[in-house]
Amino acid sequence: MQFSKSTDYALHALLHLGHPDRHHNVGIKELSATLGVSESYLSKIMSKLRQDGIVRAVPGVNGGYELARPAEQITFLDVIQVIEGRQQMFECSNSKSQQHQLLAEEGAAQPDRKRPGQGECLVEQVMEGAQQHLYQYLREHTIQSVLDEAFKRRHQEANKK
């Protein structure tokens, strides 16, 4: 139950691209050097981000990457789902087992067979609730919000002195 390193790389790369006084594309060389990751590996990640419309890529001289939309419209959830995929965080593997029948209708004398697909797993439902909570939080944090926080701190630092 851990986020992959790729997600880490992706988030940091986007922060770099979102840096305000940057007016040109950023090549994989610069990104790679800044993050301390190999060019080979990082380009795979950037390709994914491009395929999902998070960044734009330009080949050729002076090419590189740039954000495809404003940094405040790139949420943590966006990035995570591109890299980690969009599967459910939890899947109940024994929906057909005796367990669910016991929980759903245990002791119930009447065999009520009118709603077939209704037997959803209660464990799964709790976990889906957890996922929704997590996702909501991740939607509320964006590349821009991190940049803002960084600059706010730098400012506080300067004032304190």
Added chain:
Amino acid sequence: MQFSKSTDYALHALLHLGHPDRHHNVGIKELSATLGVSESYLSKIMSKLRQDGIVRAVPGVNGGYELARPAEQITFLDVIQVIEGRQQMFECSNSKSQQHQLLAEEGAAQPDRKRPGQGECLVEQVMEGAQQHLYQYLREHTIQSVLDEAFKRRHQEANKK
């Protein structure tokens, strides 16, 4: 970024043990048959739960497992942490890279070197916030709360008829 099947098995096994009209230990055979998982594999999981004090185990004739404490004191978070471990969900792998220095003190003329360990990664901080949100939700849901929900539904079902 997915929970393992083992977590699924553990949660369902505990639901079985927490079932109210159960007054004796439950052997691995019964658990295995109910969940549709092999005895070998499930016993590994049960051993972990025992080592962490979630269940008690009794060998020998009429032995088996039982909850080590009331079902309302066994949270989803407890179970998940036993099975998945207690590492952070996210770790920033490049705390020493140029990236953080840029974000932390970019443009800052004064080399402020008084607080050494303060340079925490802002991405990591967001992700830790996410984790805390998730954990809070998982702490609020217990084996008992799922059982309650199951019986509530069964009751509604009976009344509707």
Added chain:
DNA sequence: TTATTATGGACATCACATATCTATAATAAA
């Protein structure tokens, strides 16, 4: 046309989840 840069495929490696089998220890019943 050329140098530069991104892209995609193939490949290698390692860690981990999943799973099985077997020998051993502990316990209750006989």
Added chain:
DNA sequence: TTTATTATAGATATGTGATGTCCATAATAA
């Protein structure tokens, strides 16, 4: 005390995904 039963721990196997490298190709601007 013996025996049957049950949990436990170790060794092992296997597949899958994360991480990472290398190389050939395509696209683009100078």
